[in-house]
């Protein structure tokens with residue numbers, strides 16, 4: 001067991017996702033028994049509230065929590081960070097699309113990208129949860145020229161988990177039977193959950209479902225619009241499930257994915273599957289020893305190619321918008 005604490009920076013630490021996330025990290029869901037130092041960033045007016053959250057972390061007496069630092073200065077909070085989870089951003093309200101948040105949230109990621117570039121540890125890995133997650137990650141990456149591109153990712157694990165769960169329900173199986181799920185593209189309504197390569201108990205999911213109309217007209221839109229459905233039902237955007245997905249995504253990136261399976265992660269495209277190089281788009285990936293690889297060689301039919309092209313077009317449009325705003 002390593003005795004040097006891993007420095008885990010988390011932003012938006014007084015918000016609703018973090019009210020679940022921080023406790024999962026500190027209790028061992030992220031790195032097991034490895035000692036962790038939490039470094040928590042908030043905006044100045046939220047610091048008193050964050051102090052309350054830290055009191056509760058103390059009151060849990062987590063043996064692996066080696067320390068907690070809080071602050072409102074990214075250069076201090078990110079100093080030496082090995083893992084950074086960028087959650088802090090405004091959530092959308094009912095009736096909004098996630099991309100409507102670009103104007104409000106995009107600029108957060110220029111400053112945080114610059115600060116990470118300056119002070120993060122050499123091995124830093126950065127996961128963006130705050131929406132619109134893919135394009136915010138692109139902004140952070142562009143503002144951190146000294147950090148290798150493959151250290152940035154955006155969260156599509158929640159979509160991945162939703163897609164697995166809805167498929168398991170349809171087929172009446174335990175969700176543990178579902179493997180090789182892929183979410184392609186953007187964390188938005190255009191995302192494409194791909195059943196053509198998914199397996200259920202080792203068998204092809206699309207063939208088991210055997211219902212093209214359900215796949216196209218029910219499953220794909222319900223997975224993609226689940227975030228909106230949660231907002232409508234709860235009056236607030238998903239929090240515990242988003243925290244769970246954030247922990248799982250960072251865990252798998254740092255520790256590795258199971259043999260014979262992959263996960264969905266939005267990472268910088270190297271041109272695989274025709275996705276323009278440099279965009280942060282969701283792919284099937286495997287992870288080992290802190291590195292990910294995009295799964296290669298999957299056959300894409302015309303339906304999948306069309307769906308992927310549509311979601312990638314949206315990412316390209318968002319990239320153009322933030323370029324116009326001067327954020328990249």
Ligand code: NAD
Pocket residue numbers: 011012013014015016017018041042043046087088089090091092108128129130131132133155156158159187237238239242
């Ligand atoms: P929230 O409003 O409860 O909390 C956000 C927190 O971020 C607030 O405490 C706020 O003070 C803080 N913050 C704002 N600007 C900051 C900055 N510059 N630096 C540090 N902290 C800052 O929101 P939430 O429900 O926790 O959601 C956070 C974000 O995550 C939203 O953008 C939401 O849409 C997104 N989200 C993404 C996914 C996903 O799957 N990618 C899932 C759920 C939510």
Ligand code: LMR
Pocket residue numbers: 091092098131158226227228230237238242
């Ligand atoms: C989600 O998918 O639940 C989040 O991105 C929140 C949202 O705005 O949908």
